Amino acid sequence: MNCINIKSGESFRTLLVSSAYDFPEHSGFSADGFEVSSGHEQAMHISLESNASADILALMMPGSDTKMDLRIELAGPGAACRLFGLYLCPDAEQASINVELVHKTHHCSSHQLFKGIVSGTSRAGFYGKIIVEPDAQVTEAYQENHSLLLSDAAKADTQPQLEIYADDVKCSHGATVGKLNEDEQFYMRARGIPENEAKVLQMVSFISSVMDIMPEGEAKEKLSCYVEQSVRNSF
Amino acid sequence: MAEEKNILQEITSQEYEHGFVTDVEQEFIPKGLNEDIIRLISAKKEEPQWLLDFRLDAFRKWQKMKMPQWAHLDIPEIDFQDIIYFAAPKKDRPDHIDPELEATFEKLGIPLHERETLAGVAVDAVFDSVSVKTTFRKTLAEKGIIFCPFSEAVRDYPDLVRKYLASVVPVGDNFYAALNSAVFSDGSFCYIPKGVRCPMELSSYFRINASGTGQFERTLIVADEGSYVSYLEGCTAPMRDENQLHAAVVEIVVEKNADVKYSTVQNWYPGDAQGRGGIFNFVTKRGICKGEGSHLSWTQVETGSAITWKYPSTILKGDNSSSEFYSVAVTNNMQQADTGTKMIHIGRNTRSRIISKGISAGHSQNSYRGLVRIEPKASNSRNYSQCDSLLIGDKCGAHTFPHIVNANSSSVVEHEATTSKISEEQLFYCNQRGIGPEDAVGLIVNGYAQEVLAKLPMEFAVEARKLLQVSLEGSVG
Numbered sequence: 009m010n011c012i013n014i015k016s017g018e019s020f021r022t023l024l025v026s027s028a029y030d031f032p033e034h035s036g037f038s039a040d041g042f043e044v045s046s047g048h049e050q051a052m053h054i055s056l057e058s059n060a061s062a063d064i065l066a067l068m069m070p071g072s073d074t075k076m077d078l079r080i081e082l083a084g085p086g087a088a089c090r091l092f093g094l095y096l097c098p099d100a101e102q103a104s105i106n107v108e109l110v111h112k113t114h115h116c117s118s119h120q121l122f123k124g125i126v127s128g129t130s131r132a133g134f135y136g137k138i139i140v141e142p143d144a145q146v147t148e149a150y151q152e153n154h155s156l157l158l159s160d161a162a163k164a165d166t167q168p169q170l171e172i173y174a175d176d177v178k179c180s181h182g183a184t185v186g187k188l189n190e191d192e193q194f195y196m197r198a199r200g201i202p203e204n205e206a207k208v209l210q211m212v213s214f215i216s217s218v219m220d221i222m223p224e225g226e227a228k229e230k231l232s233c234y235v236e237q238s239v240r241n242s243f
Numbered sequence: 244m245a246e247e248k249n250i251l252q253e254i255t256s257q258e259y260e261h262g263f264v265t266d267v268e269q270e271f272i273p274k275g276l277n278e279d280i281i282r283l284i285s286a287k288k289e290e291p292q293w294l295l296d297f298r299l300d301a302f303r304k305w306q307k308m309k310m311p312q313w314a315h316l317d318i319p320e321i322d323f324q325d326i327i328y329f330a331a332p333k334k335d336r337p338d339h340i341d342p343e344l345e346a347t348f349e350k351l352g353i354p355l356h357e358r359e360t361l362a363g364v365a366v367d368a369v370f371d372s373v374s375v376k377t378t379f380r381k382t383l384a385e386k387g388i389i390f391c392p393f394s395e396a397v398r399d400y401p402d403l404v405r406k407y408l409a410s411v412v413p414v415g416d417n418f419y420a421a422l423n424s425a426v427f428s429d430g431s432f433c434y435i436p437k438g439v440r441c442p443m444e445l446s447s448y449f450r451i452n453a454s455g456t457g458q459f460e461r462t463l464i465v466a467d468e469g470s471y472v473s474y475l476e477g478c479t480a481p482m483r484d485e486n487q488l489h490a491a492v493v494e495i496v497v498e499k500n501a502d503v504k505y506s507t508v509q510n511w512y513p514g515d516a517q518g519r520g521g522i523f524n525f526v527t528k529r530g531i532c533k534g535e536g537s538h539l540s541w542t543q544v545e546t547g548s549a550i551t552w553k554y555p556s557t558i559l560k561g562d563n564s565s566s567e568f569y570s571v572a573v574t575n576n577m578q579q580a581d582t583g584t585k586m587i588h589i590g591r592n593t594r595s596r597i598i599s600k601g602i603s604a605g606h607s608q609n610s611y612r613g614l615v616r617i618e619p620k621a622s623n624s625r626n627y628s629q630c631d632s633l634l635i636g637d638k639c640g641a642h643t644f645p646h647i648v649n650a651n652s653s654s655v656v657e658h659e660a661t662t663s664k665i666s667e668e669q670l671f672y673c674n675q676r677g678i679g680p681e682d683a684v685g686l687i688v689n690g691y692a693q694e695v696l697a698k699l700p701m702e703f704a705v706e707a708r709k710l711l712q713v714s715l716e717g718s719v720g
Contacts, residue, residue, distance in 0.1 A: 164648070165649075185649035
């Protein structure tokens with residue numbers, strides 16, 4: 009377990025990536041202030057003091073089983089956390105995501121977005137819990153989890169949970185498991201885009217919002233390219 | 244609007260209004276639970292051997308089970324040996340209903356005289372462990388509809404009962420279902436034959452009266468091909484400092500193209516403001532959409548009970564079948580509720596929709612717990628769930644625990660949940676126009692729950708609105 013304490017007013021950025029094999033880092037990629045950490049299993053405990061901020065992007069790439077356990081505590085007023093994640097499971101991968109996000113005090117905000125594509129015989133499990141403790145008034149906590157399910161042998165299992173003990177809060181979570189929109193495919197195919205390409209475009213656009221955690225620039229572009237390539241090669 | 248105004252006036256400064264005790268001569272069996280007690284209950288009800296075997300089998304299963312701990316509830320130790328499992332008003336004159344009992348139901352707004360009954364509602368009134376009266380049976384029998392107390396159904400229609408009993412909720416399904424299967428007393432049995440549209444609402448009214456007892460009723464509804472029925476359930480209990488257990492099982496079988504609408508207004512005694520007393524409401528309700536194109540709709544308004552543990556669920560087995568779950572759960576003071584639904588999609592093109600509104604006030608804890616499972620063969624299935632929570636006061640809790648499992652690539656599942664409080668602006672707007680804080684909260688909550696209340700049959704909707712208001716009494720200011 010990796011324990012990180014982010015001091016008052018500081019900001020922390022990290023990019024967790026499951027496979028280091030073809031990651032663009034090797035070609036001199038700088039992740040724009042994002043500290044890169046790679047490994048199939050990530051376990052982190054992050055605590056944020058007042059006005060500290062954390063931006064976390066997790067990429068769970070094809071080819072191996074991945075597991076992520078995160079516990080984030082917003083312990084000081086004004087702390088803010090953004091946690092975005094992507095899981096691509098084209099064949100027989102098992103992706104498991106466990107997030108516990110605790111609002112321990114007032115005036116904190118958190119934003120989570122997880123998206124993934126599940127196909128073949130793979131399994132994707134998402135378990136995300138938001139806890140708003142009794143003193144954590146004026147809290148904003150959002151969580152979203154969207155999965156595309158492309159095969160009948162694959163399975164997506166999602167458990168978003170809200171536990172709220174304070175009343176001045178704005179909390180929401182949303183979860184969907186669905187398929188590629190056929191109308192969109194028809195639209196593209198009617199305009200000469202081959203079926204496979206149309207599907208890739210749909211998938212790429214589906215996951216693109218996860219990249220929005222990165223500031224605009226070369227690093228984001230490179231990373232988006234890397235992800236797009238990976239979608240193209242594996243689905 | 245005038246209607247609403249009347250309601251507001253009527254219920255200001257009202258507490259739990261059904262908290263009285265009826266003084267009627269009752270017979271009890273000894274406290275405790277063992278095979279002899281079960282044999283005694285079975286003998287009292289003059290049951291056939293197969294039903295006694297069914298009970299004993301359930302009891303043996305129950306003995307090996309443990310109380311479920313997964314719910315977000317703080318349940319005190321329950322001594323199952325300290326409960327009286329059977330209490331019945333003494334029947335001196337079998338043909339006549341005791342005037343005391345009649346007065347009780349009158350007071351609860353459930354007239355047992357057919358001529359006075361609310362137009363179009365047939366009532367089965369259950370008092371502690373026995374059904375005391377079922378109205379409109381002749382009218383219903385003309386259409387071939389069976390609507391009678393469970394014990395009579397066992398006597399008169401054993402084949403039907405045997406065919407469907409425990410077909411939806413197996414004996415060993417869970418701890419409380421097993422307990423119920425072992426000791427169940429009375430309840431309602433309802434059978435709608437092929438192609439019959441039930442001309443009136445059917446209703447069961449459950450009343451706990453005796454102290455130290457529990458109520459374990461069993462309801463079985465069977466809607467044969469192409470039939471329709473709307474079923475209502477209501478319940479109340481006296482105010483007492485002790486906790487009383489209510490562990491019911493409801494099973495619904497919906498055959499091809501049949502349509503069942505099941506509504507509950509649950510108003511068991513919730514305990515006092517300090518959390519003393521109140522009913523433990525641990526109920527298993529499940530329906531199966533067995534045939535093609537069948538439909539089952541659950542609507543519940545939960546305002547009572549000290550602790551609620553209840554998940555009305557639907558198994559969507561037939562192709563093109565559909566189900567809905569509409570719920571308003573209100574908790575105040577020290578109440579706890581863990582309620583929600585399960586939608587199991589097995590057939591193709593199955594549809595389900597979940598709308599849940601939770602309202603917590605005082606020191607209460609209110610949880611939504613739901614499961615949506617799409618099996619691999621359930622192609623083109625669709626689910627939409629929406630769970631909203633409203634918090635009134637900073638000492639209460641609102642929780643959402645949905646679980647979504649999708650194993651079919653052509654099916655779509657959506658879930659959405661929000662939690663918020665009544666905004667200062669809304670309250671200020673009402674206050675400014677001369678509506679006091681408490682009435683304003685009532686208005687806002689009624690508006691918030693409107694989507695669900697609109698699904699209730701008319702007579703119940705008025706009742707439910709009043710209830711919401713009363714339940715939140717004293718939660719602001």
